[in-house]
Amino acid sequence: MTRSTPGLDAEIDFILSTTGAAALPPHEPGSGQSPQLLYREGTILVREEDVDTVVNALPAPSPEGYDGSPGANEDGRSQLVVFPGLVRMTLLSTDGSAPDVVRALNRRVGSRMIDLDYLMVCASHPCPASEPVPVVDGEPVPPIAAAGGAFTGRGVVVSIVDSGLAPDYAQHHWLSVGVYGDRDQMIKDDRTIEHYGGHGTFVAGTVRAIAPRATLFVEGAVSIFNGEPTLVDNGAAFSSALSAQISQALAHRPDVMVMTFATETIDQRSPLCFDVLYEKQIQHIKGLAFLAPAANDSSQTPEFPAACSWVIGVGALNATGDQRADFSNYGRWVDVYAPGEGLVNALTTGHYTYLDPPGATADFTGLAEWSGTCFSTPIVAGLIAARMSSTEESGQQAARTLLECARAQRIPGVGPVLYPDQARCHIHCDCHRHRRCHTPPGGKEKDRHRCCDECAEC
Structure with missing residues (x-):
């Protein structure tokens, strides 16, 4: 889903110009629309145990595919171990675009062997909701x-x-x-x-x-x-x-x-x-x-x-x-x-x-x-x-305790909520000792959250 906001076009252009990433769908300057996602073109991520299967499933390289460059395999596709269990593999120009390769290969093998190398932005796009x-x-x-x-x-x-x-x-x-x-x-x-x-x-x-x-x-x-x-x-x-x-x-x-x-x-x-x-x-x-x-x-x-x-x-x-x-x-x-x-x-x-x-x-x-x-x-x-x-x-x-409290004081139409002074909050707490922690910012005693109503002390 895309979002249109003031300044978004400039933000996306800034990210694309400084990272060399590609956009899906392609970003059109001046559209004011955010692409679905950004990714590294020409690269896929592969489970380490699936590398051979993936290489065999990709099109055979042309004779000039292997250039002997450091890190390149004889099939022309370099492989970099990101951390144990994950490999980043480059694609050849004959393989197709990274999104097309990911969709086609995962569909063909019936399991999720590969994925895109996504460009991740602070809190997605745009970041954040405003400028400071x-x-x-x-x-x-x-x-x-x-x-x-x-x-x-x-x-x-x-x-x-x-x-x-x-x-x-x-x-x-x-x-x-x-x-x-x-x-x-x-x-x-x-x-x-x-x-x-x-x-x-x-x-x-x-x-x-x-x-x-x-x-x-x-x-x-x-x-x-x-x-x-x-x-x-x-x-x-x-x-x-x-x-x-x-x-x-x-x-x-x-x-x-x-x-x-x-x-x-x-x-x-x-x-x-x-x-x-x-x-x-x-x-x-x-x-x-x-x-x-x-x-x-x-x-x-x-x-x-x-x-x-x-x-x-x-x-x-x-x-x-x-x-x-x-x-x-x-x-x-x-x-x-x-x-x-x-x-x-x-x-x-x-x-x-x-x-x-x-x-x-x-x-x-x-x-x-x-x-x-x-x-x-x-x-x-x-x-x-x-x-x-x-x-x-x-x-x-x-975290489980706090999420329990958050669910007990959920806001209809929003969901579970927590506030900055609720570290000690629990639906079974002695609410009368710190009832302020159950009052919304700017609220009054009568506005305390429902977790208080579930506590016998209240």
Whole structure:
């Protein structure tokens, strides 16, 4: 499903021009429409055990197909092991376009052996729901939780796969200790903030607003494959690189992992790279909670990895917290909604040029207001981390408890919801001791959520 928004055409053109990706269907400049998906042309992803079967099923190469180049097989198709279990294979010009090859071969063999190497953009297209707006002398929204209480995230490790960290992230007191990561390559030495610059810093700051003592690792600028660009230098990365980055990030032994990239797929099924990553690694990590944004297309079409069965997909609520944000994706595949409109948190200090309206500029002094499901996601991640530090639950256990609460206070027509001060929320809690946590932002005591009504204490 496509979405038409102001500035979208410029955003898609920017992504395509800086990544060399192809669009499906082909993008027409000036259309104002988002393509279904972006992908790496001339490349497919293959299960390692299926490589020989796939090669044999593809057309035989012409005599000039093999050029003897490093990494090329005698059939002319180079193969790169992304991580154990997944191979990235180049196609020959005689094989056809990557989407046609994927559809035809999977249909012919009757199983899903191959997939596209999707270009994944921060919270899909566009990212985010808006461009950042400077905030001067303001405070974070949601506010920074007290660091001296029980629900602080102390001892919990959160790994974030995003754009890295701004060079001056430590100027913010809630990020000054216990936060580590790669440098954000979209914030230049001359303080020019390129499009998507500061995204990872804003996400990290939002987690820390909810769980101020959690340890954070922010991935973003690591070169995965020799000779290729850094992972994120334009707000987008191919799924093969992101899968490899997640695989490496697991070395931090995180309790909670947040990935802020999203994509639709050619068959509305989970990308093959994430299936293999889950089978080979993630399912064997006890207690890991994995979260991803539902994306900002105002669509019911599943976005991945948010729609994967093992991922908590997070949608966005509006600024008042009582309805779905108009940009948020929705549907049964979205597990929970949290505030995602008009949030304020750390960005960086520098000069930014907007895509919409073209040529408009702004100077940032540290804080920004921003909207998107990629920012409602770290609110839920922070709630899980904050709860873990007090209850000694694993990430998955804390997530299950919070999702139970979210379902109990669901908003009709929206779905399960959580709010920033609900780390201790449970439908069996002593509501009279912290009834405020059950009141919508700006609401009154009479507006408390239904989970209170199910508690005997209330």
